[in-house]
Amino acid sequence: MLKLQANLAFYEPPKWALLERQLINLMNDAVEPLLERYIRPDGTILWPTTDTHTGIDALDDMYESFFNWPLFYILGGHEKFKTLSKKEFDAITAQFARYDSGTGHKMVEKEYEQGYDWFHQGEGYTMFYHMGLMDPNDPVIKERAKRFAGLFLNEDPEAINYDPEHRIIPYPHSGSKGATDRNFKTHFSGWYYIDWMRHYGLHFQDVPGVTTLDDLKHDEGAMAMGKAIVERASRGDIPLNLLATSMVTNAYLHTGDPKYKAWVKEYVDAWIDRTKQNGGLIPDNVGLNGIIGEHNGGKWYGGWYGWTWPHGWVSIGQGVGVAAQNALLLERDPAYMDFLRSQLTIMNDKAIVGEDGTRYLPNKFGDPGWYEYTTSNIILDDDGKTVTWKDHAFEFTTIEPFYPTHLWYMSMEEADHTLLKSLRNYAKPDYNQIRYFRNKDQAGHDYCWVSYLEGEYPSYPEEILSYNLTQIYQRLSFMRTDTEDPADYRDDYLQIRNTVTLEGLLQLTLGAPSPLYNGGLLQARLRYYDADAKRPGLPADVAALVEKLEADRTTVKLVNLHPTQSRSVILQAGAFGEHQFTDVAYTVFGTAVNDGSQLSASTTMEKLPSGLFNPQSATATAEVNDKWLQVTIEPGSHTTLELGMARFVNDPSYQEPWSE
CATH class of the missing domain: 1.50.10 (Glycosyltransferase)
Incomplete structure (x- = not known):
């Protein structure tokens, strides 16, 4: 697994990152009243x-x-x-x-x-x-x-x-x-009117004696509709x-x-x-x-x-x-x-x-x-x-x-x-x-x-x-x-x-839509694991923001809000590792270094709304060719990763990065 080091400090933490961690912390605590009372x-x-x-x-x-x-x-x-x-x-x-x-x-x-x-x-x-x-x-x-x-x-x-x-x-x-x-014959043979039906109308339009919902309020109409449902739809x-x-x-x-x-x-x-x-x-x-x-x-x-x-x-x-x-x-x-x-x-x-x-x-x-x-x-x-x-x-x-x-x-x-x-x-x-x-x-x-x-x-x-x-x-x-x-x-x-x-x-x-509600599996461009705790999810104090999705590329920002401790996060390509990272371009402080090897870098400066400038940054590139990638983020630092991706090329599974 390729391991990258993110050391680009920020002077002003992104508001979205603060809100993200606030939301996670709030949900961690807000469940207690539900458990205690209900x-x-x-x-x-x-x-x-x-x-x-x-x-x-x-x-x-x-x-x-x-x-x-x-x-x-x-x-x-x-x-x-x-x-x-x-x-x-x-x-x-x-x-x-x-x-x-x-x-x-x-x-x-x-x-x-x-x-x-x-x-x-x-x-x-x-x-x-x-x-x-x-x-x-x-x-x-x-x-x-x-x-x-x-x-x-x-x-x-x-x-x-x-x-x-x-x-x-x-x-x-x-x-x-x-x-x-069996459920139809037991529970639906005798149809009946319920108020919620007024939003959905009639199941069939050709049942004798049933021309409106009001006809279901009477036994004759309800039984006729129930018989039709059992015969045609069960x-x-x-x-x-x-x-x-x-x-x-x-x-x-x-x-x-x-x-x-x-x-x-x-x-x-x-x-x-x-x-x-x-x-x-x-x-x-x-x-x-x-x-x-x-x-x-x-x-x-x-x-x-x-x-x-x-x-x-x-x-x-x-x-x-x-x-x-x-x-x-x-x-x-x-x-x-x-x-x-x-x-x-x-x-x-x-x-x-x-x-x-x-x-x-x-x-x-x-x-x-x-x-x-x-x-x-x-x-x-x-x-x-x-x-x-x-x-x-x-x-x-x-x-x-x-x-x-x-x-x-x-x-x-x-x-x-x-x-x-x-x-x-x-x-x-x-x-x-x-x-x-x-x-x-x-x-x-x-x-x-x-x-x-x-x-x-x-x-x-x-x-x-x-x-x-x-x-x-x-x-x-x-x-x-x-x-x-x-x-x-x-x-x-x-x-x-x-x-x-x-x-x-x-x-x-x-970078994922909410799963289709009636039983859809999670469809996601990325997943995260806490490399140190060896558990799923973003590590404490880390926030992520997927900024762009393309057929063969994903752009994501990672931020470590902790002032003194590094955080190591493993990125997975897809909810089930079904995708593959091909390459990565990422921002670092000054000259880009990976595992002691000098990498090509272009220098940029980021101006903040306050008029201050973030530290000098560089863009480094590396080959990945794996469904996992580890990034260690220094305290108070961030990085932007542009991830080349091949989608739906791996056999999907629940395999975790440390279970190989």
Whole structure:
């Protein structure tokens, strides 16, 4: 491993570096009020509010409450987050193994979800994937990773979740009790109205006696809709099942066993073939014989968590995006991003364009019918009339920024960058200012980050870190004044109190977007390890700022804020070592020296806003040709590294730099 020495002192510490370390320190301390008040000493949680709870939902919400704790640890969070992450995963798993699913067994069997859709499984098991990054040498984590992935390779004869003949996960619900329609027959045959449905409309438009949501408030309409859902949507494969590729990819990262890579390729390729059959837009239901629309009257839309109901592209895109990333990671083939690209391209072709240039893409597809449900997206056509449904497309809306951002981030192709910029919200700018909104991942400022990388938003690092600090202080204030009775807690009570927020740190330190929320793995340009402590994350007092991302180059600043002690940090190329450093140019004090060898250097002077000058600096260059690089930073010093990179050229793994 190449070892560099950074000795360029600063007179004025960068504000972004101070904010970064302040944010890390605040999150280290802010977790204590949450632990003391809202979690039992054994790690079990205060929901469900009764020990007689029965159901199939909300295990994911419990894991989600801690989804970013392992990730915070690998960024440099306190050692306690490793211990707490393991404790909470174990405690929740054991706690929910006590609750009845209503289908003849417990909610958790063999330490795994008995069977549910992957929209929810993906949300929940994100925490588990990040635990592989956190401590890949833990034998319990590794054993579970293999066993959980084995469920989808049919390695447990009591839990068949995959049909290799038709290359399908044969039901929308799968898990440790196998893939079946038992949950639908038990819990969904009698449909009913709930207030949240007013945001999503009707699953089908052709059910006799059900023409509006109000018809679901009556037994006759509810039973008719429930019967239609069981008959049409409870069998066969759906795009959300592609999220299972993360569970299998996770096992590969632990083991390198080619059987996991082969399964991911086979399953993703099958869905790509179906997408090509459907003209480039992924169908949302494939029958038990592998036929598109087999149980739904031949229609390619109308599946469970599909194009029509409830979320449309918001959820379908998770399956497509995550699968494309996993396949690219394992196969090292950028062509897999066409899977995501084709969806965005076709939806964009059908967009309605506002006077300000904002593009409103169809979020859903379905039959003509009643579309007067509550939505914040009111789009007018050229005649000033509201567009509710057009050529099977409806719910026209600006697209979530993380999809085009992830596409461009993975491909680094100019055409994808152009697409990204065209999809910005020009009516309510989402690319040049921090906007407050509540997302589960406490993120959503992807376009602002891209603007920063382009040089269009230079104040973004300080603004996003300040925003993240505000998020935490707001939650601490809320907890101090919280008067809610625990008996009234909902299943998301911990999520809305979680004091770990990582969007800014991921973007600025790793050069990474927030992972796709429903089960996406971390996609990062860089990772860090503390060389002295031999643990993941930035060493104490060290801050990092990725300033530029290109297809073959990454620029990052490293700062050591400690006044008297050096810090040694190991940089890794990619979240899983999937990239390779080719060369490096870095700034040092005066004449550049590496391991006693004189290197060529060009001298520069940096003028500060105060009018002072930083010490004389030089730029040195060196060959790397490795996925790791160590930099020792002297006290009160900094350096800028321009790293040449070859992307997606190494076999990805959880291997740590000292485990060779």
